[in-house]
Amino acid sequence: MTAVTATAAGAKPVAAQADDVILVRGATVHTAAGAPISNGSVLIRAGKIAAVGANVAAPSGARIIDATGKTVTPGMIDNHSHIGARPTDLNDSPMLIGPQHRFLDALDWNDPDFQDAVEGGVTTIVSGPGSGENVSGMAVVIKTFGTDYSKRMVLEKGGMKFAMGPKGNRTRYPSTAMGVAANLRAYLIKTQEYMAAQKKWEDDGKKGNPPARDLGYEAMSDVLTKKTYVRAHVHSATDVMTLTRLKDEFGFDLTIHHSTEAYKVAPELAKRGISAVVLPLGPRIGVGEDAMAGPAVLWKAGVKIAMHTDAPVISQRWLRLCAALAMRYGIPEAEALKMVTSNAAEIARVADRVGSIAVGKDADLVIFNGPWYEPKSRVDLVIGDGRVIYDRAKEAK
Amino acid sequence: MRRASLVSVVAAVSALLVVPIPLSAQERAVAIRGGTVLPISGPAIPNGTVVIRGGKIVAVGANVTVPAGAEIVDATGQYVMPGVIDAASYIGIEANDLNEPTDPMTPQNRAWESYNPFGTFAAGQAAPLRNKEALSGGVTSMYIAPADAQLLGGQGAVVKTAGAALDAVLVREPAAIDMALGSPPKTPARTQNRDPFTRMAESAMLRQLFVKAQEYQRNKTSTPTTPRDIGMEALGRLLRREIPARIQANNATDIRTALRLAQEFGFDLVIDGGAGAWEFKDELVARKVAVVLGQVSHQYVSNEEIPDKQDYPKADERLAGRLTNAGIPTAMATFSRAFGTLAPAGTGKWLLIDAGIAAGYGMSDDQVLKAVTLVPAQILGVADRVGSLEVGKDADVIVLDGPPLSVKTWVRRVYVNGELVHTK
Numbered sequence: 001m002t003a004v005t006a007t008a009a010g011a012k013p014v015a016a017q018a019d020d021v022i023l024v025r026g027a028t029v030h031t032a033a034g035a036p037i038s039n040g041s042v043l044i045r046a047g048k049i050a051a052v053g054a055n056v057a058a059p060s061g062a063r064i065i066d067a068t069g070k071t072v073t074p075g076m077i078d079n080h081s082h083i084g085a086r087p088t089d090l091n092d093s094p095m096l097i098g099p100q101h102r103f104l105d106a107l108d109w110n111d112p113d114f115q116d117a118v119e120g121g122v123t124t125i126v127s128g129p130g131s132g133e134n135v136s137g138m139a140v141v142i143k144t145f146g147t148d149y150s151k152r153m154v155l156e157k158g159g160m161k162f163a164m165g166p167k168g169n170r171t172r173y174p175s176t177a178m179g180v181a182a183n184l185r186a187y188l189i190k191t192q193e194y195m196a197a198q199k200k201w202e203d204d205g206k207k208g209n210p211p212a213r214d215l216g217y218e219a220m221s222d223v224l225t226k227k228t229y230v231r232a233h234v235h236s237a238t239d240v241m242t243l244t245r246l247k248d249e250f251g252f253d254l255t256i257h258h259s260t261e262a263y264k265v266a267p268e269l270a271k272r273g274i275s276a277v278v279l280p281l282g283p284r285i286g287v288g289e290d291a292m293a294g295p296a297v298l299w300k301a302g303v304k305i306a307m308h309t310d311a312p313v314i315s316q317r318w319l320r321l322c323a324a325l326a327m328r329y330g331i332p333e334a335e336a337l338k339m340v341t342s343n344a345a346e347i348a349r350v351a352d353r354v355g356s357i358a359v360g361k362d363a364d365l366v367i368f369n370g371p372w373y374e375p376k377s378r379v380d381l382v383i384g385d386g387r388v389i390y391d392r393a394k395e396a397k
Numbered sequence: 398m399r400r401a402s403l404v405s406v407v408a409a410v411s412a413l414l415v416v417p418i419p420l421s422a423q424e425r426a427v428a429i430r431g432g433t434v435l436p437i438s439g440p441a442i443p444n445g446t447v448v449i450r451g452g453k454i455v456a457v458g459a460n461v462t463v464p465a466g467a468e469i470v471d472a473t474g475q476y477v478m479p480g481v482i483d484a485a486s487y488i489g490i491e492a493n494d495l496n497e498p499t500d501p502m503t504p505q506n507r508a509w510e511s512y513n514p515f516g517t518f519a520a521g522q523a524a525p526l527r528n529k530e531a532l533s534g535g536v537t538s539m540y541i542a543p544a545d546a547q548l549l550g551g552q553g554a555v556v557k558t559a560g561a562a563l564d565a566v567l568v569r570e571p572a573a574i575d576m577a578l579g580s581p582p583k584t585p586a587r588t589q590n591r592d593p594f595t596r597m598a599e600s601a602m603l604r605q606l607f608v609k610a611q612e613y614q615r616n617k618t619s620t621p622t623t624p625r626d627i628g629m630e631a632l633g634r635l636l637r638r639e640i641p642a643r644i645q646a647n648n649a650t651d652i653r654t655a656l657r658l659a660q661e662f663g664f665d666l667v668i669d670g671g672a673g674a675w676e677f678k679d680e681l682v683a684r685k686v687a688v689v690l691g692q693v694s695h696q697y698v699s700n701e702e703i704p705d706k707q708d709y710p711k712a713d714e715r716l717a718g719r720l721t722n723a724g725i726p727t728a729m730a731t732f733s734r735a736f737g738t739l740a741p742a743g744t745g746k747w748l749l750i751d752a753g754i755a756a757g758y759g760m761s762d763d764q765v766l767k768a769v770t771l772v773p774a775q776i777l778g779v780a781d782r783v784g785s786l787e788v789g790k791d792a793d794v795i796v797l798d799g800p801p802l803s804v805k806t807w808v809r810r811v812y813v814n815g816e817l818v819h820t821k
Contacts, residue, residue, distance in 0.1 A: 087703055112711075289533075312703055315712060318694045318754075324804040325750075373804055375753035376762075 021045050023058045026068030032341040033356040044363040047386035052357050067367050074357050075123030075364025077344035078319050079277045080257050080308035083113035084127050091132030097187050100215035101137030103128045109149050117144040118390050120317030121366035121379045124354045131163035131233035134183055141348050145384045154350050160223050162232040164239035181242045188250045191220040229253035237261040244268055255347055263294035266301035275304040275347045296329040306344035324373035426450040428463040432472030437771045438785035447477055449792035452815035457786045472796050479786050480537025480793035483745045484689045484773035487734035489513050495544035502606055505628035506551030508542045509570050531558045532819040535808040536745030537793040538783050545577035545645050546585050555777050559818040568779050573643040574635045578651040580705040600654050607662045641665035647672040647709050670698040673710045678723045687726035687776045693754040698732040718759030728773035753802035
């Protein structure tokens with residue numbers, strides 16, 4: 001059974017207008033903002049969610065999508081990926097600290113990987129530079145669909161990528177954990193001094209030429225003023241603790257990514273309100289049972305967590321399975337769903353627009369033919385900004 | 398002499414491990430009853446019983462007389478099926494022992510001799526790997542081989558994931574001659590400025606090696622005093638079709654080359670990876686070529702975190718179902734290994750869950766389960782011993798607490814050769 005898309009007047013092409021009114025009805029609706037709604041409906045108008053509940057009347061002329069027996073979730077959000085750029089554009093290795101780099105400047109909006117994301121029910125992603133440097137640049141939060149790039153951009157300053165590595169490279173400094181820590185600390189202090197010089201010039205009435213601009217320190221200033229936040233690639237508990245120290249010293253907002261051993265210091269994260277983005281499926285983590293149970297340990301300690309694919313390491317089609325695997329270790333279904341929807345949105349600072357099915361939010365929805373977490377369930381229909389952007393019924397067999 | 402000392406070392410090491418039951422052939426019968434029995438070789442048996450004794454399956458059915466004194470395992474509400482078979486895995490082989498970096502073709506090498514059947518070989522690294530990983534996913538047998546950084550890495554073997562001694566672990570060795578085409582063998586060679594630099598060199602070098610092997614067999618027959626060459630001896634088994642070639646080939650160019658080489662030298666062929674195999678379906682059927690696919694969620698089987706995509710057509714979850722329904726023996730495997738200090742993309746722990754994806758793409762649940770049990774057993778040439786619940790086969794049995802392809806299901810009991818080697 002696939003989703004039936006029709007109006008009272010009969011079959012209509014998928015290419016609808018954004019101002020169409022759509023009513024999805026009959027499904028179990030998982031809003032990521034409350035209890036599941038059995039036989040629930042979602043009303044979409046002008047690309048936004050206009051109503052959600054058990055009793056939503058169909059406005060006249062609305063296109064009805066009968067999702068009886070199916071599962072509806074918010075469009076999923078991958079909090080950490082690298083798609084849209086060529087692999088050779090991900091890491092600017094000679095520039096060990098390069099906050100002036102912007103992933104946007106390497107982004108190919110038409111990368112075929114975006115279609116994989118859509119077909120997997122992933123409608124919003126954070127995509128950013130790699131982890132080959134200590135600071136590798138600014139990520140972006142974008143929608144995975146559409147041809148109007150300005151509309152696809154959700155948040156241009158999508159977070160500053162730190163990486164607690166590379167280490168062990170004996171050909172240049174730093175090659176140890178302490179070296180990486182010192183290198184980051186020194187740069188953050190220089191950023192403070194840069195900001196102070198700028199402020200002094202302003203306080204002195206902007207007399208004479210302004211201090212010379214440095215795009216690196218300027219970009220890092222946004223971190224220290226919390227206009228953006230740190231997204232830190234980290235595996236070991238040692239490096240997690242280093243990051244908490246840097247946060248305590250410099251007062252920036254911190255999220256940690258991959259977070260392999262973060263569970264070992266879960267209370268330290270919880271008391272500082274540091275969120276963790278984790279990946280229980282794939283090459284970087286996850287065969288050892290301790291690490292697999294890590295997300296559940298973090299969750300129980302009160303750490304807000306989101307799942308990620310690190311795509312193209314794992315295809316975004318399987319973001320939902322990352323959350324499903326976490327369920328095996330004791331995270332309840334509703335909480336697991338948040339880790340690929342509302343939590344991912346909150347951590348990415350875009351929860352005002354996406355991440356849950358609530359009135360006023362972007363109309364990004366996924367309709368599954370079974371439980372969203374089961375491997376054999378299929379994505380039947382994806383709605384993005386109020387349009388049908390994927391319909392399995394129209395796919396070649 | 399040398400072998401005896403190796404066995405005693407292994408015995409000493411295994412004695413240090415926590416083993417719930419002594420790993421000796423269990424003479425007391427075990428009757429697993431009350432569960433839904435999935436024999437794979439036949440239809441599901443609701444409320445069925447499986448009796449094992451002396452390391453073998455002695456009874457399977459709905460109305461089975463349980464021997465007096467048998468240990469009773471109540472599997473009510475649970476599922477009982479044969480141990481899963483991972484048709485391609487490197488778990489148990491240290492990253493540094495997977496390939497000879499200095500020589501593109503080493504038919505004399507036996508993967509078995511890099512394999513540590515009891516090890517926590519990556520202990521201390523980011524993610525320790527051990528056969529426990531395979532066992533926790535219900536994997537009881539797997540094919541191990543040299544990896545793909547060489548054109549011809551050597552001889553693969555079929556092993557159990559648990560056992561009392563080396564002999565008990567080994568099922569078939571050699572089980573195949575293991576080769577790889579495409580980027581993986583080229584990449585290390587190019588960094589050393591040696592061949593194979595191109596795909597042309599890859600097939601030319603293999604062809605020259607097979608010609609040399611043909612000549613060796615001829616010379617050895619006509620002149621028995623010809624000095625022995627153990628690599629040529631191994632290739633003789635391939636040319637005499639005692640064992641097949643396992644050739645990793647994913648895109649059309651590489652699959653075509655593999656088919657061409659097999660035809661030219663008359664050996665049996667199994668395609669590994671096979672991401673582009675659908676294009677060759679008619680030829681694969683006609684020539685009885687089997688395919689061992691990588692994970693459904695992560696088809697890349699090579700040794701790179703982000704592989705050269707020119708080696709792969711676009712991932713297609715329908716592939717396993719399409720090939721199976723076309724009549725091509727198709728197994729789904731993990732190809733799991735440690736690369737560097739990192740953990741693999743997936744281990745046997747996730748094989749059932751990953752294969753479960755294919756059940757949404759044109760395969761029945763039964764077909765999926767067969768593709769991770771009986772089909773790989775047949776491809777590996779060990780179906781007389783493993784792959785289904787049939788009287789006389791090895792007592793490799795797993796008990797699951799829910800439908801085998803559900804993400805919520807855990808493997809609760811794993812028996813290998815009749816011994817309970819994993820519980821949860």
